Amino acid sequence: MKKFAFFAALPVAALALSACGQDDAVEERGDMLEERADAVEDYGDDQAAAMEERADEAPTDAQEDALNARAEEIDDIGDERADALNERADEME
Numbered sequence: 001m002k003k004f005a006f007f008a009a010l011p012v013a014a015l016a017l018s019a020c021g022q023d024d025a026v027e028e029r030g031d032m033l034e035e036r037a038d039a040v041e042d043y044g045d046d047q048a049a050a051m052e053e054r055a056d057e058a059p060t061d062a063q064e065d066a067l068n069a070r071a072e073e074i075d076d077i078g079d080e081r082a083d084a085l086n087e088r089a090d091e092m093e
Contacts, residue, residue: 030092037085044078 048071055067 026092030089033085033089033092037082037089040085041078041082044075044081047078048072048075 051067051071051074055064055071058064058067
């Protein structure tokens with residue numbers, strides 16, 4: 001929940017920075033997006049790791065396989081979102 005609040009506050013902080021100066025604000029916003037991308041990727045990694053732990057404790061091989069597949073999907077979603085944020089950040093530099 002704390003991470004969600006962090007992500008929700010980022011756009012507001014970015015807007016506040018935009019009033020500082022056009023070039024500096026754009027670069028700062030890009031830096032913030034890169035930080036957000038790292039946080040998104042870390043969050044996806046953490047969620048995938050938790051799912052993999054659950055998979056290790058699954059009572060059947062089928063359930064383990066399903067949980068591992070979901071863990072991989074979660075990791076991929078986090079990576080894709082982080083990549084998209086990093087691309088936007090690169091455009092600001």
